[in-house]
Amino acid sequence: MVQQGDFKLELVYADTRKLPFQEHAKDENIYAEVEPDVDYFISIQRNGISQPGCVLAMFIVDEQDLGYHDVFASRSASPIYRGLYSRAKAVSTMKALKFVKPSISQDGTKVSRNLLMGKIEVKLRMGTFSGYTVDRETDFNSAFATKNVDINQTGLAKKKSLRSGEGTVSESNRASTGQTASYEGGEHLDTITLNFCAALGLMEVGVLQKPDAWTYHRMKRPAGPSQGPPAVRPKKIHDPAAAEAKTVELFDLAEANSDDE
Secondary structure: OEEEOOEEEEEEEOOOOOOEOOEEEEOOEEEEEOOOOOEEEEEEEEOOOOOOOOEEEEEEEOOEEEEEEEEEOOOOOOOEEEOEEEEEOOEEEEEEEEEEOOOEEOOHHHOOOOOOOEEEEEEEEEEEEEEEEOOOOOOEEOOOOOOOEEOOOOHHHHHOOOEEEEEEEEEEEEOOOOOEEEEEEEEEEEEEEEEEEOHHHHHHOOOOOOOOHHHHHHHHOOOOOOOOOOOOEEEEEOOOOOOOOEEEEEOOOOOOOOOOO
16 A cells, blocks of 8 residues: 555455555555456545645556546545546446556567556646536547567566556446536646566565575476476485485576576
8 A cells, every 4th residue: 555645545456446466665665566467456545635625636557647537625435446447328437457468569669668567656636626517428438558568678577577458347337417527637746656566576676585496486487287397407416325326306496598588
């Protein structure tokens, strides 16, 4: 959970909307430890009123603006859950995001080199009342595409980090068609940032401590039916107490090939 000023931000499993992903702090930054192919929502709550007036919250996922904002006029009793928003024929739908493995971009000029892992930002601005609107039936879709990774970036970026994609969990409701107060963003107040990555990526950048060598080796190269047994290099050890030399198989964790090609 990131508590910054009057707002609390965290990532939660989309199926329950209650269970948050585990978080870790390093160098005043917060990192959520997440899993590939899992749907999630952004959970945000205004639980303080040190800043008077309406506050607009805008959502930036992997450097992409989701295209809508929420208005917090006062302290909220419970969090709201945000993802990809759409509206069509007076029906509003909030769809979850999903943690996905990024593709490799062949054109490095189109990829931000600062995005070495997933990132959620909530930009807070003063809300300025601009009148009432009745255009709630206007169609809208959050424009979003999974960010690629630059082919020239490090092995960490290419193999161990995650990005956001479109999830499957969603909830739809009839959109209000009456008059609705409308607000425009004014003075910038704050930006709340929450990074996310899988455990292996967090180990590589020092957020999590690496486990023992064998466990770490298995995390990087998980056993599977198609992979066969782990590579074992037999070594001969002479036992002076025995009448003859014995061949004993030892696990050698030295990798034949570098993990980062």
